Amino acid sequence: MTATIQALIDTHRSQAGALLPILHALQDQLGYVPAEAIPLIAKSLNLSRAEVQGVISFYHHFRSTPAGKHTLQICRAESCQAMGSRELEAYAKAALGIDFHQTTADGAISLEPVYCLGNCACSPSIRVGDEVQGRVDTAQLDALIAELRQGVVA
Secondary structure (H helix, E strand, O other), X not given: OHHHHHHHHHXXXXXXXXXXXXXXXXXXXXXXXXXXXXXXXXXXXOOOHHHHHHHHHHOOOOOOOOOOOEEEEEEOOHHHHHOOHHHHHHHHHHHHOOOOOEEOOOOOEEEEEEOOOOOHHHOOOEEEOOEEEOOXXXXXXXXXXXXXXXXXXX
């Protein structure tokens, strides 16, 4: 993996503001930014490891661990909050045994917040892959989680 990381760094290091393009390339190719990439990036860009880690942790887009097979996003925009998304997210966290930006131990599901799915008329909304679902309640969420764990939903 080190060779892949270094190749991506070398491809983008001459760009202005190279850190973000490098992180995006790693995320796009590997699905996350591995810890072993941090010292390589820091050395290549003459930055401290803390500076690199600070950027990774600041932007929620960047993952430091591999994502699950499925990503479940729960909308946190105002309309969804008014219609129960806070309760739905608390339920999802408890049902999955994880918090936002984490992945279940079986690697099946990653849980992520999202700040508007454009489905406000059908709040609260969630998204798995490219599929948005509205008016989701805990029973529907339980059924979806079961399908995701069984690999029924692609």
